[in-house]
Amino acid sequence: MEELNEKHDNVDVQGFTVIQVKYSEKSKAAHCLYLKEHNVREEDKCKPRETTLFVLNIPPYCNEEHLRHMFSPFGKVLRVYLHDKPSSGPPRTDTSKYFPTVKMHEGFKVAYIVFRKPNAIKKAKNIPYSKPLVISSETPHKDTCTGMGKWCKAYEKERINVDDLQQEIDEYMAQYDSRVEEEKQKAKDNEGVPDDDGWVTVTRHGKNKGVPWKESQEKKVTAREKKKRKDKELLNFYSFQIRETKREQIAELRKKFEEDKQRIALMKASRRFRPY
Known part of the structure; x- marks a missing residue:
């Protein structure tokens, strides 16, 4: 699996040149x-193909400054990119210090080192x-932290400056x-102004005139109107049901009233005068 070149003391593994690094x-x-040349379709x-070096197995404590320090003797380093895995383009960065959107990868990483001249890659591969x-040099780099110092720095970084x-x-x-x-001013300026094809964009507005009617607002109004129609339909249905119930109750009462009248008449007819 490993091919050792005794003349240059180089180790190649599946197209990668293997080099050793020490902390100090x-x-x-x-x-x-x-290491190997960055070569993609x-x-x-x-990351130009001719001047970019692709590096694997970067340890967690090694950052862009450390890589620049290690590889600058072979040529002028223009840029250093660190990624979680091989990818194109620059890595994503956070614009906010206290509301990060990019998750920091704390494990091993891959690096792309962009040199000014192509011969720097050949020099790096001949290490x-x-x-x-x-x-790091004899004096540890200020950003290089291990052990207790690393945890102390992480704790200080988590403390929020109000x-x-x-x-x-x-x-x-x-x-x-x-x-x-x-956006308000742009909507107000463009209202009623035809475009290049002669079309005029008509927008609905809310309470604040000049603010375009958004899709979310349209959905809310549509749902509100639908609910009103549904409530009105239910109200009419219940009114009809109430009227029918009242009619049935009145008819039942009239029936009972007629039955009571007949019962009273029978009682009067069967009553006799008994003075003693």
């Missing part, structure tokens, strides 16, 4: 990275297997209000 010069344990503007690269949070919320609400006002 004093570290005895080494970690293996797998579709052209990616962010001797017996000479590990060093992730002032910064309030400032971010205020900025977002200001942008939102500005966007809403622009």
